[in-house]
Amino acid sequence: MATRITVNQRVQEIDAPADTPLLYVLSNELALQGPRFGCGLAQCGSCSVLVDGVETRSCVTPLSKVAGKSITTLEGLPAWYAEQRKLPSAPALHPLQQAVIDEQAMHCGYCYNGLIVKGAELLSKNPQPTDNQIRTAMNGHLCRCGTYPRMLKAIQRASRTMAGGGR
Amino acid sequence: MTTTATAFPRRDFLKAGGALLIGFTAAPRARAQQQADVLPGDPGQGPAQPDPDRLDTWIAIHADNTATIFIGHVDLGQGIATSLLQIAAEELDFDMSQVKTVRLETGKGPNTGNTGASSGVNRGGPRIRLAAAEARQALLRMASARLGAPVEKLTVAHGVVSVAGNSAQQVTYGQLIGDHRFEVPYTGKAPIKDYRTHKIVGTSVPRIDIPDKARGAYVYMQHVRMPGMLHGRVVRPRGQGSYADGARVMNVDAASIRDIPGARVIRRGDFVGVVALKEWDAVRGARQLRVTWDLPAALPATPAELFEKMRAAKSIDRLVLDRGDVSAAFARAAHVASGRFDSPYQAHAPFAPSCAIADVKADSAVVMCSSQGVYGARAPIAAVLKMPQEKVTVQYYQGAGSFGHACFNDAAQAAAVMSQETGVPVRVQFMRWDEHGWDFYQPAHSADVKIAIDANGKLLAYEYHGWHHTWSQTETTAQLAAGHPATEGDGLRAQALTPFNTGDMYAIPNWRIVNHRVPGLKGYLKGGNLRSPLDVAISFGAEQVMDDLAHIANMDPYQFRRQNIGDDRWLAVLDAVAKAANWTPRKAAANLSSAKVVTGRGIGLGTHLSSYGAAVAEIEVDKQTGVIVAKRMYGALEAGQAINPGIIESQITGMMVQAASRVLKEEVKFSATNVTSVDWVSYPMLRFAESPEVTAIVVKRQDQRSTGAGEEALASGAAAIANAFFDATGVRLREHPMTPARVLAALKNA
Numbered sequence: 001m002a003t004r005i006t007v008n009q010r011v012q013e014i015d016a017p018a019d020t021p022l023l024y025v026l027s028n029e030l031a032l033q034g035p036r037f038g039c040g041l042a043q044c045g046s047c048s049v050l051v052d053g054v055e056t057r058s059c060v061t062p063l064s065k066v067a068g069k070s071i072t073t074l075e076g077l078p079a080w081y082a083e084q085r086k087l088p089s090a091p092a093l094h095p096l097q098q099a100v101i102d103e104q105a106m107h108c109g110y111c112y113n114g115l116i117v118k119g120a121e122l123l124s125k126n127p128q129p130t131d132n133q134i135r136t137a138m139n140g141h142l143c144r145c146g147t148y149p150r151m152l153k154a155i156q157r158a159s160r161t162m163a164g165g166g167r
Numbered sequence: 168m169t170t171t172a173t174a175f176p177r178r179d180f181l182k183a184g185g186a187l188l189i190g191f192t193a194a195p196r197a198r199a200q201q202q203a204d205v206l207p208g209d210p211g212q213g214p215a216q217p218d219p220d221r222l223d224t225w226i227a228i229h230a231d232n233t234a235t236i237f238i239g240h241v242d243l244g245q246g247i248a249t250s251l252l253q254i255a256a257e258e259l260d261f262d263m264s265q266v267k268t269v270r271l272e273t274g275k276g277p278n279t280g281n282t283g284a285s286s287g288v289n290r291g292g293p294r295i296r297l298a299a300a301e302a303r304q305a306l307l308r309m310a311s312a313r314l315g316a317p318v319e320k321l322t323v324a325h326g327v328v329s330v331a332g333n334s335a336q337q338v339t340y341g342q343l344i345g346d347h348r349f350e351v352p353y354t355g356k357a358p359i360k361d362y363r364t365h366k367i368v369g370t371s372v373p374r375i376d377i378p379d380k381a382r383g384a385y386v387y388m389q390h391v392r393m394p395g396m397l398h399g400r401v402v403r404p405r406g407q408g409s410y411a412d413g414a415r416v417m418n419v420d421a422a423s424i425r426d427i428p429g430a431r432v433i434r435r436g437d438f439v440g441v442v443a444l445k446e447w448d449a450v451r452g453a454r455q456l457r458v459t460w461d462l463p464a465a466l467p468a469t470p471a472e473l474f475e476k477m478r479a480a481k482s483i484d485r486l487v488l489d490r491g492d493v494s495a496a497f498a499r500a501a502h503v504a505s506g507r508f509d510s511p512y513q514a515h516a517p518f519a520p521s522c523a524i525a526d527v528k529a530d531s532a533v534v535m536c537s538s539q540g541v542y543g544a545r546a547p548i549a550a551v552l553k554m555p556q557e558k559v560t561v562q563y564y565q566g567a568g569s570f571g572h573a574c575f576n577d578a579a580q581a582a583a584v585m586s587q588e589t590g591v592p593v594r595v596q597f598m599r600w601d602e603h604g605w606d607f608y609q610p611a612h613s614a615d616v617k618i619a620i621d622a623n624g625k626l627l628a629y630e631y632h633g634w635h636h637t638w639s640q641t642e643t644t645a646q647l648a649a650g651h652p653a654t655e656g657d658g659l660r661a662q663a664l665t666p667f668n669t670g671d672m673y674a675i676p677n678w679r680i681v682n683h684r685v686p687g688l689k690g691y692l693k694g695g696n697l698r699s700p701l702d703v704a705i706s707f708g709a710e711q712v713m714d715d716l717a718h719i720a721n722m723d724p725y726q727f728r729r730q731n732i733g734d735d736r737w738l739a740v741l742d743a744v745a746k747a748a749n750w751t752p753r754k755a756a757a758n759l760s761s762a763k764v765v766t767g768r769g770i771g772l773g774t775h776l777s778s779y780g781a782a783v784a785e786i787e788v789d790k791q792t793g794v795i796v797a798k799r800m801y802g803a804l805e806a807g808q809a810i811n812p813g814i815i816e817s818q819i820t821g822m823m824v825q826a827a828s829r830v831l832k833e834e835v836k837f838s839a840t841n842v843t844s845v846d847w848v849s850y851p852m853l854r855f856a857e858s859p860e861v862t863a864i865v866v867k868r869q870d871q872r873s874t875g876a877g878e879e880a881l882a883s884g885a886a887a888i889a890n891a892f893f894d895a896t897g898v899r900l901r902e903h904p905m906t907p908a909r910v911l912a913a914l915k916n917a
Binding site: 016017020021024027028031032033034036037038039040041043044046073074075093097098100101104106107108109110111112113116135136138139141142143144145146147148149150151152 | 243244245246373374376377378380381382383384385386387389390392445446447450516517518519520565566567568570596598599813814817818820821822823824825828846847848852853854855856858859860861
């Protein structure tokens with residue numbers, strides 16, 4: 001039986017067993033590259049997506065649990081941001097994606113799916129986070145290359161961009 | 168004479184049970200300049216590879232006036248593709264927008280060996296620079312003929328050749344050769360540019376891969392799919408046992424996954440896997456399959472037993488260096504400090520478990536993987552497949568940062584075996600427990616360090632004994648599926664102590680280094696090169712003893728090091744980091760406090776095979792919980808000519824965070840039968856909330872050759888944290904990770 005989910009603002013009928021983790025649906029059925037396997041145990045944050053705006057580990061979330069819900073992946077963040085901010089059209093990049101580029105934050109970048117998704121969630125709830133609020137919010141996301149200091153700067157930069165009315 | 172509490176063991180290496188080999192005793196200047204010497208082409212070994220002595224192997228110029236640079240090293244996420252293209256653009260007089268590179272694959276790209284030991288820019292850079300210079304020379308000869316002007320009158324900008332004084336006379340590189348081959352030899356003799364004229368080299372060009380990675384468009388190995396492929400997973404014990412023993416299958420109960428109709432068991436020898444059309448079926452099939460393993464209880468049951476076993480082993484002892492008269496110098500010293508230091512096995516644990524796709528046909532195979540060396544991976548894959556290696560093509564796709572010999576080749580072989588068994592392409596991705604549990608770990612290291620000063624605080628003698636096994640070579644798939652025996656590396660170079668990472672920071676008149684190589688096949692874990700191999704352990708020990716001597720001499724630890732350095736390049740990084748940290752002189756542990764949370768600062772030096780690293784750490788220690796937090800770190804690195812200072816700064820930042828992680832958190836845990844740390848809970852690493860603020864300092868020497876910037880500041884960061892702990896508490900920790908349990912025990916015993 002197909003499960004209906006909305007992914008990056010498009011309705012999708014997914015024909016997969018209900019216990020299939022959402023990650024495998026997004027990676028294989030929908031060929032999305034944002035969410036990716038890191039541990040399969042909800043320990044690292046590599047697979048994070050937004051489910052109705054809430055950061056969720058797709059590797060341990062069965063498809064049945066997100067039926068009828070709206071899922072946003074890294075690829076869908078610009079449109080999600082536009083919707084949140086009531087912009088007439090989606091920017092090319094979410095301000096945090098742009099800030100990550102401007103700060104040259106990443107090394108291998110594999111964890112940046114989770115870091116950016118979680119950071120975007122934080123900024124949507126708290127557009128002016130303090131250092132400690134950033135550190136606390138991001139603490140469930142690991143970066144093996146050790147780029148936390150630059151990601152922190154990227155979130156601060158994105159926060160400034162958003163405060164300036166920037167897209 | 169003063170000594171610290173820990174007695175130096177009386178074991179005399181000359182009388183020890185193992186064989187003594189005399190190593191090189193030449194002056195320890197086997198450093199940057201020498202070790203990075205590169206011949207043009209520097210042909211790699213093996214069949215079916217492009218001729219390194221032909222220019223077309225390295226560079227192609229296209230009709231649209233752009234160039235493709237064929238890079239033999241792989242970008243692991245450290246940014247070397249950007250840096251190497253900068254070198255090519257600089258030498259060719261192209262803009263960055265006019266140069267690109269292509270995916271490395273065997274048979275097409277040059278064989279420049281594995282990407283490791285910071286070789287990407289260190290060894291890859293000169294090859295590309297010389298090739299680009301030679302291409303420019305050839306193009307100028309063509310332009311001279313085309314424009315009827317002597318080469319000396321020609322200038323180039325953006326790939327457009329002009330005649331000086333007559334800007335109307337122009338021709339582009341693309342017009343000169345566009346998509347045709349040079350068909351000339353690569354001599355490596357073309358003159359290169361004076362560094363003072365560089366416009367692109369030495370600037371912080373943004374990395375070429377980051378925009379795609381930020382928006383989710385970058386294709387990692389884990390994203391690749393092939394039509395008609397199956398998903399595969401390996402089935403192994405949760406955590407490896409003794410390396411030579413592998414894992415023996417007693418029984419496979421195929422019926423245990425009968426309720427997953429899409430899943431099929433693959434078995435070859437002791438290699439077990441599950442394949443399925445749907446990835447989830449492969450994942451749960453592999454998890455559910457009941458396999459009975461024979462895992463002998465061949466490992467030491469505890470870390471303490473491990474270190475005693477290593478020290479008692481019949482080691483192969485090599486006198487790496489014996490300068491002056493060490494024994495006599497210790498006898499006349501004013502002060503001696505010493506200590507034993509133990510460093511654990513540590514894991515690469517790439518953030519993405521290793522992944523590969525293999526398409527094995529009757530007489531050929533294509534394998535896509537994240538190997539740090541496609542040519543190095545090819546022969547072992549071919550051996551497992553029982554196929555001539557020229558029939559095997561290996562392609563590189565970036566995965567997550569691997570930091571050395573992780574499981575990438577193991578996964579590639581596993582995919583190859585499963586594809587050969589099924590006759591269709593198979594994509595294998597390791598599960599987290601496979602990657603954590605079947606890694607080639609940084610070998611554990613135990614050290615005896617003893618250093619002496621005279622009455623003026625000048626170094627007199629230095630003696631370092633290190634025990635460790637070397638790097639394992641056989642991939643687990645080859646062991647299990649093909650019965651290939653466990654083998655070890657030669658135990659030399661980066662697998663051993665060297666004068667450069669063991670004392671070179673200082674002017675030491677009497678200096679002895681002994682490498683005790685422990686045979687590592689039986690009863691040890693698989694060993695491999697982890698970013699800055701051995702160096703974290705060496706600096707953790709030696710730099711703490713150096714700090715002890717500063718304390719004994721009543722000196723500030725920075726000033727003490729300063730007066731004992733005999734080399735400008737070491738002095739420059741030490742001064743740079745002290746300046747950045749606003750270091751004010753005082754004796755360590757002079758401000759001890761009875762507060763619950765105390766602070767400390769420490770300084771340290773370290774390196775790998777080349778380049779110069781220094782760090783300062785400012786930490787907090789909670790004396791009730793035992794938790795150490797590195798609040799702020801400063802890292803300085805001099806790696807010769809800085810091709811892209813921004814990328815080096817970024818590398819230093821990552822190294823400081825990893826240093827904190829490795830010295831505070833990381834330890835492979837095991838029982839007598841197998842490794843038990845198989846995920847991020849049982850193998851904790853530093854998290855976001857506890858990561859230090861980092862100041863990164865690139866000390867530039869643009870007149871020198873580039874010596875590698877991927878790992879060499881890591882060890883200094885670890886040493887700085889260890890010394891900061893002493894400054895905060897007045898107590899030394901001689902084992903890492905510096906966990907709360909160890910901190911509390913040390914404070915209690917103080």
